[in-house]
Amino acid sequence: MMNDQTLDFIIDEMIDAVENSKDEIFHIGEDSRQEYEKLLEELEAIKVQVVDVIEDGDEIERKTKLSRTRLLEVNKNFRKYSEDEIRAVYDQTHKLQTELTMKREKEHTLRDKRDDIQRRLQNLEQTVERAEGLVGKISVVLNYLNEDFKQVTELIHDAEEKQEFGLKIIEAQEEERRRLSREMHDGPAQMLANILLRSEIVDRTFRERSVDEAIEEMKSMRSMVRSSLYEVRRIIYDLRPMALDDLGLVPTIRKYLTTIEEYNHNQFEIKFEPFGKEGRLNSKYEVALFRLIQESVQNAVKHAEPKNIVVKMETCKNFVTASIQDDGKGFDISNKKDKSFGILGMRERLEILDGKLTIDSKEGVGTKVLIQVPLN
Ligand SMILES: Nc1ncnc2c1ncn2[C@@H]1O[C@H](COP(=O)(O)OP(=O)(O)OP(=O)(O)O)[C@@H](O)[C@H]1O
Ligand SMILES: [Mg+2]
Structure with missing residues (x-):
């Protein structure tokens, strides 16, 4: 060749x-x-x-x-x-x-x-x-x-x-499916198996011991069902937040950030500050902006060990600007990783939209990601 x-x-x-x-x-x-x-x-x-x-x-x-x-x-x-x-x-x-x-x-x-x-x-x-x-x-x-x-x-x-990059996307899709099946297997599937087991125990406790003990067992089972539900919802949400179609960008981001905070047991605080024009954008912009912010926040959570994350978004007539800032470890931007597609994917997404991505990071100080998307 x-x-x-x-x-x-x-x-x-x-x-x-x-x-x-x-x-x-x-x-x-x-x-x-x-x-x-x-x-x-x-x-x-x-x-x-x-x-x-x-x-x-x-x-x-x-x-x-x-x-x-x-x-x-x-x-x-x-x-x-x-x-x-x-x-x-x-x-x-x-x-x-x-x-x-x-x-x-x-x-x-x-x-x-x-x-x-x-x-x-x-x-x-x-x-x-x-x-x-x-x-x-x-x-x-x-x-x-x-x-x-x-x-x-x-x-x-x-x-x-x-x-x-196309090949990497296919690989990433495959990886995503594997992750999803593992998450379903480790999370909800495991929990459902457990619940089944517990229900048998409840049954036996009811027959062989006392009603009170059975009720106790039921309570613990209910809490298990609740966390399974939470887990399933989280997985579905990760796949595609349905709220995005129903409620729009700002409420979806707000909900997402709260979930992330809770999921990480409030190890850090996330602040969200939306500015500017309210109302719905074309769905391609809403999806793109959500994914861009999601990836940036995930990076901060996954890599930075921050105390604070601040997400700002301003919607104007002709463009949307979003910034995601953390006070975590920071990293060397020029140091490209082999199996990392997050930032690469962000760039690709923004290129399609004629947008711009600026990452500013200082080791020991933190990272600021700036996203600019023109609307037309
Ligand atoms: N906010 C951040 N703080 C510290 N390091 C970061 C931050 N964002 C990115 N990085 C570093 O940049 C690397 C590349 O990030 P990128 O999102 O492209 O890939 P990834 O997060 O490793 O994997 P993927 O996003 O594909 O699951 C990360 O592995 C991490 O080392
Ligand atoms: Mg990433």
């Missing part, structure tokens, strides 16, 4: 490859630029040469013209000149003409070369431009790989965490 480490590795490889191409292209661009500079110098030199060669050519042309005129004149008056003189003028004219042809050829070659260099310069210019463009584009790709793709890894990580 692909995990985020593999993905990270692949992304890093890609980044390396792209960075290498970027360097290469940058070098191609640099080389092209250097060649461009070199050719530009060459071009300047050739331009000067072209001018020189043209000037030279023009000079020779002028001389050739003069020489031709002179040849014409010599030819016309050949009697006036000696054969050697005539030959000299001939040779001179021929030499000049050859020179001129050569100069013109050189000029032609130089011009060709100049045009060629100009063409190459144009090409190089395009190459440099393209290289620069590519480097820019590659930078964008690199950014994408570095920033956005890393975010993908994070997203995948988040998704994996969510999936894990």
Whole structure:
């Protein structure tokens, strides 16, 4: 299976490859630029040469013209000149003409070369431009790989965490069922078995001893039935407080807190201070807030050994704020436990509602849990 480490590795490889191409292209661009500079110098030199060669050519042309005129004149008056003189003028004219042809050829070659260099310069210019463009584009790709793709890894990580959390919820549900069956088994089932036994004893006492003794036995049996009833009610209540649907949030919390106090034989005092708007909220908020407060109070009771717990709740038009404060042991928030789902579940619940959870805890001082839920 692909995990985020593999993905990270692949992304890093890609980044390396792209960075290498970027360097290469940058070098191609640099080389092209250097060649461009070199050719530009060459071009300047050739331009000067072209001018020189043209000037030279023009000079020779002028001389050739003069020489031709002179040849014409010599030819016309050949009697006036000696054969050697005539030959000299001939040779001179021929030499000049050859020179001129050569100069013109050189000029032609130089011009060709100049045009060629100009063409190459144009090409190089395009190459440099393209290289620069590519480097820019590659930078964008690199950014994408570095920033956005890393975010993908994070997203995948988040998704994996969510999936894990889903599994934990299933585990927690299973755990909850086990706890419930154990509670039913240890509590009400045991008590009912006891009551059955006692009823037989009552029966026997009535027949074999005295009515008074039987009545005594009955009394103790009644108290047993009462505590079974209490126990069953507590279990039902833990599952889902029916009062929440019937009475609403504030009375249910109040009842719950009183029950908790009594159940723990008043080892600590719980104060409840509801503020603000009265009336019912949408049931999803009521259930969520009850569960959030319940979990926080349970944590305080279970882990903190407090003297006092204060639960405050304020209901406004657009949001509900609740705080649960204890003066118990406190704990290190960053220290995550493996088999603890309470706070994790609170976070998940609040995320669904767009709410916020803040836990402030100091070892030896106590813990304050702040819950904020927007209403819409
Ligand atoms: N009010 C508190 N005072 C002291 N320690 C606390 C308090 N609330 C939480 N803790 C510590 O944080 C841990 C995590 O709490 P959490 O509610 O997530 O799990 P849990 O209570 O251990 O188990 P669960 O809620 O799943 O039954 C607790 O085990 C406890 O050590
Ligand atoms: Mg807990």
